[in-house]
Amino acid sequence: MKNKFTLFVCFISLMLKAQTSELLVLDINGELTYVEDEKGNRIPDYSYVGYHHSEKAIPNVPVRKTISPTAGDNLNHIQNAIDELEALPSDSDGFRGALLLKAGVYKVNGILKIKKSGIVIRGEGKSTILIATQKVQSNFIVFEGVANPEKIKSSRKKITDSYVPVGVQSVIVEKSHNFKEGDAVMIERKPNQAWIKMLGMDNLSQTDPDDKNWTPEKYTVTYRRKVLKVIESKIIFDAPIVDLIDSTYAEGFIYKYSWNGKIEEVGIENIQLDSYYASEEDENHAWNAVSFKNVENGWATKVYANYFTYSCINIERSSMKITVDTCEMRNHKGVVWGGRMYSFNILGEQNLIKNCIGEKGRHDYVTGAVVAGPNVFFKSKSIKAQSISGPHHRWASGLLFDNIEIEGNNLGVENRRNSGSGHGWAGTTCMFWNCTAEEILIQDPPGDHTNWAIGCVGKHVNKGCCGPIEPYGYIESKNTNVKPESLFEKQLNERLNLNLKYTIP
Incomplete structure (x- = not known):
């Protein structure tokens, strides 16, 4: 899917006045028309991501248990409250209830685990502070089913x-x-x-x-x-x-x-999570603030994380349809080196990261090796980034980076060749839409595989830190944003409002 159909695209562009990119034409009703190449490839609909594919709002689950901090270690205090909720029956919507942690500081020496569906952990904003005090590398809060699909x-x-x-x-x-x-x-x-x-x-x-x-x-x-x-x-x-x-x-x-071993309808919201650390490069403390493993349809909203070595939110390979909204990862503590400081990390599929902030991360918005798509990073910012954001490791497919701003570093998809343990090609079918970074690194894999950079602001390059010069991916409207402002929102709105459930070729 290269430039073989350029003349055809130009003809279409002349025929239709209202357009966005040459590959996504706005018809007279303002709806997207997808331009295909001669083999039928086109930009995919990335909107099938997030909690219930973004077709449902994040629910306001009723509080069924309320606790306040106690002196000393609160691990058992909080875990016992979670266990009490897990013993309740689910309601007709699949919820057992929310655990409200009242304002205060909760020191927690260990891992908090949510193992049943329908549980929500809720704080009172940044006034509810949970501090992971363990002095070993570990997760902090884990939503975890018992088995993979x-x-x-x-x-x-x-x-x-x-x-x-x-x-x-x-x-x-x-x-x-x-x-x-x-x-x-x-x-x-x-x-x-x-x-x-x-x-x-x-x-x-x-x-x-x-x-x-x-x-x-x-x-x-x-x-x-x-x-x-x-x-x-x-x-x-x-x-x-x-x-x-x-x-x-x-x-x-x-x-x-x-997938009998999954849990569903779980979330964490309105809470600050901090980790103990002994020094700037100390790594014997909590690494991930929140992890989702074997979860379908979950969320993390307004989670404010500090001092963790790895991430604010880590979505494991087995999890899908997770929405992460208005979360922050600041002040990573650890060695600035490989395998660390992935602020918002996706290994699963059909997940949505939006309205988030990463500060001084190495890879603030990132996917791991051989990640199945679609996945979307939307309207989020990286402050004083210490390295590139984008697909990392090996062959992630179907990623949309939409209105992502990388301050002080780059956004890219490339052949990483011998980087790490031999990463090679990082991704395919990756779209950078109206993004901003110092450099937009956009390379095309061989064959019909394609990556796009449309409406992005920054120096567009085809040579990265780790691999060879490769052919440029598809670039359009360099340093000038295009309409619609957001591809994700446009695709989602059309799918929901027009009831576009499927496309029959």
């Missing part, structure tokens, strides 16, 4: 399309299937060695013998979706394809999954 292997069917383009929301499968509306499914993209070679990831060990070359098994990615409709062999699902499946380089499969 499980594939139903007997339901696995091959996708028979020879080419599944980015942006579509349907695939054709073998006729002997039993998929139905409402099924939770995984779409599996299984690459081959030819794909590894095309990306140039088959020879990392030649430039650094300590690095391992990519293998198809390590880069087989599954994307969780919900079946919306079945028309014979066509399976239509909610969130779009965010990494193309070309039969020359990859096979595609779809199968059902179960």
Whole structure:
């Protein structure tokens, strides 16, 4: 999906007066029209992210238990209150209730764990301060189900399309299937060695013998979706394809999954979380303020974190549909080095980070290795950033950075080649929309994979800190913002207001 269709795009642009980018045309009703390349690839709808895909507001869950701080260690005091709520039955909306922590300082020597659905931890703003006093590397507050999703292997069917383009929301499968509306499914993209070679990831060990070359098994990615409709062999699902499946380089499969070990409808809000530390570079203390593991449909709002080594919010690989809104990570304590200071870190899928602030982080808005999309970072700021934000490690797909401001550093997607343990290509189908940074590092992977920078302000470059010069990704309206102001908000509003549930190619 390169510049092969430039002439076609220019023709469309001349025909339609109201436009935003050349790839997203506003029609006479002000609605988005997606311009496809000759293979059907297009900018995907990134809006299927966050708590209930942003289709529901964060609820105001009734308080069922209230506590105040006690002298000394409050670990058991708070955990016992959580356990008391977990013993209650869920209401019709799936909630057990909120635990209100009244204003004051709570010293907590250990990890607080929420293991059942329907629990909310709530403070009274920055007047409620929880201090993690443990002197070992650990999490602080963890929302945690008991098990990862499980594939139903007997339901696995091959996708028979020879080419599944980015942006579509349907695939054709073998006729002997039993998929139905409402099924939770995984779409599996299984690459081959030819794909590894095309990306140039088959020879990392030649430039650094300590690095391992990519293998198809390590880069087989599954994307969780919900079946919306079945028309014979066509399976239509909610969130779009965010990494193309070309039969020359990859096979595609779809199968059902179960997830009995998850928890749902959980959140933390209106609270300050601090960590003990002995010195600026001390790392024997709490690393993550809040972690979500095996959670679907959760949230963190107005969480103000200080002094943690790693993150304010860490969304583990098994979690999805988490909204993080109006949170802050300031004053990291630890060595300014790799594997530290990832203020808002996503490993899961269909998550939304918005209206947040990261201060002096290394990677304030970041994803890890082989992250399935979509995921969105929206209207957030990095202050005095100490390194780049963007997809990190290896091959994250389907990321939108929308109105992200990086003060003092860069925003980028690149071939990181031998950085770290051999990161290689950091991502594909990554969109930088109306973002601002000192440098916008935008590289395109080989083949039909594409990254975009549209309406971004900053020096646009195709050489980063760690890897080679690569071809530029798609760049448009350099140093001039485009309309709509927010791609995420526009896509979400159209999906909700127009009831655009799926696209049938």
